[in-house]
Amino acid sequence: MKKCICIGTVAILVFFLSVLSVPAQGREPDFAIHRVVFAKGIENREPVGAAVVFAAGTPKVYCFIEALDIVKDTTLTVIWIHEGEEVHLTELPLSAGPRWRTRAEKTIRGFNGSWQVEIRDGTGSLVSAAGFRVE
DSSP states (O other): HHHHHHHHHHHHHHHHHHTTTTGGGGSOSSSSEEEEEESOOOOOTTTSSOOOOEEOOOOEEEEEEEEEEEEEEEEEEEEETTTTTTEEEEEEEEEEEEEEEEEEEOOOTTTOOEEEEEOOOOOSSSSEEEEEEEE
């Protein structure tokens, strides 16, 4: 009888330790980023004029984002960074489901140089980052 109680207690202890020891950063993300594309436009829900280098006269750049395996309705944040300085932030909704396409846009005329875009989930964790240049 004592042997049975000990084995049961150890099993319960092992279970709780395994559940409690999962680090917060090790959690499963609410979605996966499949594509991030910079483009001159969007047509029929797809990027048009995709590039990583844009001419100085380009008025606007679109950041097209395709997310997959969205577990629950959530929000992603798109942060536009020019030459190391955050200049714009856009929040975009993602609906639960197998696939969601969305976009953020930024007027870039007069902002030559290096651009970085960070995509963060609802908790603020970095999910993806990509960059382009305006020359």
